[in-house]
Amino acid sequence: MTEKDKQTEDKIFDAATEVFIEKGMDGARMQDIADRAGMNKSLLHYYYRSKDRLFNAVFEMIAMKMLKKFAPVFDANVLFEDKIRFFFREHISFLQKNPRLPAFLLNEINRNPSRIKQFMANIDIESFWMILFTQHKEELKKYHITRENIPQVMTILVAITVFPFAARGLLKEILAKQNLKFDDFLEDRKTFAADFVISALQNMHLSTAEDESKTKNHDEKKRT
Amino acid sequence: MTEKDKQTEDKIFDAATEVFIEKGMDGARMQDIADRAGMNKSLLHYYYRSKDRLFNAVFEMIAMKMLKKFAPVFDANVLFEDKIRFFFREHISFLQKNPRLPAFLLNEINRNPSRIKQFMANIDIESFWMILFTQHKEELKKYHITRENIPQVMTILVAITVFPFAARGLLKEILAKQNLKFDDFLEDRKTFAADFVISALQNMHLSTAEDESKTKNHDEKKRT
């Protein structure tokens, strides 16, 4: 009866995913998950042994789901600027369909940092930086982006897409006061963010002399 | 003995702040707070009645602490670009001293969205937009930033500063693989982020023709 097996096991998994995302590991209740799956609480333990193991299964699946979306960064023969446009368009679209994933992951990682290993076990960061740097060596040089600055830029990219979802409730409310809708905001953001970042990259060498020596200089001159 | 009163009440509050930031509302235990304050658990109820009220006091204080940092945005007679530099420098410095505040606030708001009111009760968003727009009308026009795009830009600013702290554990690990230290990353970010954003603003009109008509014209299929 493997058929029925998978059926109930999946029902548990799906219900657990819902509840864990909604309430978090600490706030979630096994009884709540059982109710939502429409079955007896003991079945959760029959298939997953403990709350911890059930949560880990859910966490692993969500982490993978999130990480998979970064794969296109490795595509060869694509201009850096096109990757940026593609990233913002696709990643924001993905998060529109899964708006609670960022907050879930960030919170659970902060709550239990040992899960970072679980999250990073499936990615090879070193080769990520390598591929990115070698694939776009010329373009990055043109932008005056040094090797040490790549993380700064990448963090800006991720921050711009992820943060609005992590602060979703707050941002919704703030936008509403200006008669703006969150969904319209996101739709605009797909292109605005790309234009913004590309504009910054193309022109950073004009507005700054990126020497460390300049760091604390307050008086700047008027622009051209 | 109002002196001793304040003393123990503050000890409770401080211990509660620690524990709530560390474990969150759901994960925090009254006994844990009492232990950390070095007193009997009943005293927490004597001074704060319930876990809920104690948490609310802590949440309110942290929300205010965070919001106060946005006040300089209202300063008159300061160039927009200088405000941006000031913002990144001061806000990142503030968060370096309070690195867990963003994750705490974001999580608790997501977990219980009704707290948004509590968070926003102390700020007047409408006049925030108004002041910002009128104070920097000329500069924003020069940047080709329309009224509707201001939230996009502001969200980018906040995202760039806050996200690294919300994803602190993860980012630390990622940077370590490139032999970079989180603190150095933040130090660099104070100036890099400012240069990046200002560069973007100064040159967006060059790289884009920001007509609304263009916004949705990418050769993709019609959206919903």
Add this chain to the structure above:
DNA sequence: AAATAGTTTAACCAGGCGGTCAAAATTACA
């Protein structure tokens, strides 16, 4: 059809939780 193996259930723990309370200790006041 009977025995076997796998699935689902209800009843039931032990421990931990937020919260209460009466008594003890301390302080304030006359």
Add this chain to the structure above:
DNA sequence: TGTAATTTTGACCGCCTGGTTAAACTATTT
């Protein structure tokens, strides 16, 4: 100093939690 008021304590309570178990139920095999 004596007494009233306040602060602090430990013992306690009812409830909820994750988890267990034996029995009931269902499907599979012979």
